[in-house]
Amino acid sequence: MLTDTKIRSLKPREKPYRIADHNGLCIEIRQSGSKLWRYRYRFDGKASMLSLGEYPAVSLSDARKARDEARALLSDGKNPAQIRKTEKIEASIQNANTFELVAKEYITEILKDRSSGYLNKITKSLEIDIYPIIGSKNVSEVSAAEVLYIARSTVSRVRTTGKRGTGEITALNNIKIIGAVMRYAIATLRAENDPTYAVRGSIIRPDIEHARPLTKEEQSHFRKGLDSFRGSATVRNALLTMAYTMLRSVEIRRMKWSYIDFESRVINFPISTRNNSQERTTKKNRIHLVPMSEQLYALLKQQYIESGNKEYVFPAVYSGGDSNPIGGATLNAALKNMGLKAVTAHDFRATASTILNELDFDENWIEKQLAHAEQNKVRASYNHAKYMNQRRDMLQQWADIVDGWKE
Structure with missing residues (x-):
């Protein structure tokens, strides 16, 4: 031996x-x-x-x-x-079915048609909060305890790094991402259970801060501030367009020159822009029409000099401007830089609605211009041009009111 x-x-x-x-x-x-x-x-x-x-x-x-x-x-x-x-x-099978590999496959196979911005957001969340904890683990072995740990760690990270918010929204989004990957793993026979169900209710969504009208002081600060605005002309014009039109910030950002009809003085928004952030719909089903006031017409003519050779009316200022719109946080960041730290882009819609209702404009005109969802979907598809003359006059008076804020 x-x-x-x-x-x-x-x-x-x-x-x-x-x-x-x-x-x-x-x-x-x-x-x-x-x-x-x-x-x-x-x-x-x-x-x-x-x-x-x-x-x-x-x-x-x-x-x-x-x-x-x-x-x-x-x-x-x-x-x-x-x-x-x-x-x-x-x-080998175990190593091929790690959560990270399945997540990447999910992105490639299921999210392939989503925008690059959306994919970057998902990937960033995975890399920062999720992969370090369960990325190398077999997807079938991911536990509810690990999901809860990731959620609580996310809240702690956001709070301690001084990021905007308290972290609950980011944590809930991370749970949502994990759940989507797990359900894909189940559908492809690599897991049997979704552990995110067990942690529902463990993170409480904070109260939503609803939009509110601007105060008199904020109205004046905004309109006077635009005359001395130190940012780019594109961002300034986007802010003023938002104030004149009652549009959502996403509609301002995704507005394309192909929607602008200078001859008819109307902005034609296809249904895909309002209801689908990826704009995968190609049919030009005109669902939301915005009449141009004199001020808006002149403003867009001025902006055409800035970006008329690009796809978007308000393109990204510093990078990707040939193919990307201004960023999702740009308008709110500009407002804060102007000193309006308590004001958000959505507050301008609330301001217009409040003031125009107080001035006894027809509620139907206001709701139509705010593009609030029509309960009757069939009727909505035919009513996009309703009250057009009244809305044109209303928006002209509204633009005059906005310009009057600087007096």
Whole structure:
């Protein structure tokens, strides 16, 4: 039988050779000097050999233990080499089904038509908060406890790094992302349960800060501030367009020159812009019409000089301006830089609605211009031009009111 002293004394020869231990265990000395453990056995009458590792990483006692385990398999009628092969295949499958790999596949297969901005947001959340915890774990083994840990850690990270908000919204979005990946894993037969269901209600969504009208002081600050605005002309014009039109900030950002009809003095928004952030709809189903006031007409003519050769009316200022609109946070950031720290882009719609209702403009005209959802979907598809003359007059008076804020 072998001993450690004897094994260490074994020297390489011109050809590999083996020295037996006991019950089929032997050590193979190669020309390079490496020493490998082998277990020789017979299964179904055929001679076979199983590698047990390299000495001294695998000690003599460990090699004998591995041999005994192989002998036990043989006693149960199992082929140790086949069991080893099966284990390797299972390990390979396990490694191929990590949460990170499944998440990347989900993005490639399911989210392939989403915008680059949306995909970047998802990827950033995965890389910052999710992958470090469960990225290398088999997707079928992700637990509710780990999801809860990720959610609570996200809240803590957002709060301690001084990011905007308290972190609950980011945490809830991370749970939503994990859930989407898990349901894809279930659909592709790589997991059986979605652990995010167990943690529903663990993070409370903060109260929504609803839009509110600007105060008199804020109205004046805004309109006077635009005359001395230090940012780009594109951002200034976008802010003033928002004030004149009662449009949502996303509609301002995604407004394209193809929507602008200078001859008819109307902005024609297709349904895809309002209801689908990815703008995958190609039919120009005109659903929201915005009559141009004199001020808006002149403003867009001025902006055409800035960006008329680009797709978007208000393109990104510093990068990607040829193919991307201004960023989602640009307008709110500009308001804060103007000193209006408590004002958001959405507040301008609330301001217009409040003031125009107080001036007894027809509620139907106001609602139509705000483009609030029509309950009757069929009727909505035909009513986009309703009250057009009244709305044109209303928006002209509204633009005059906005300009009057600086007096």
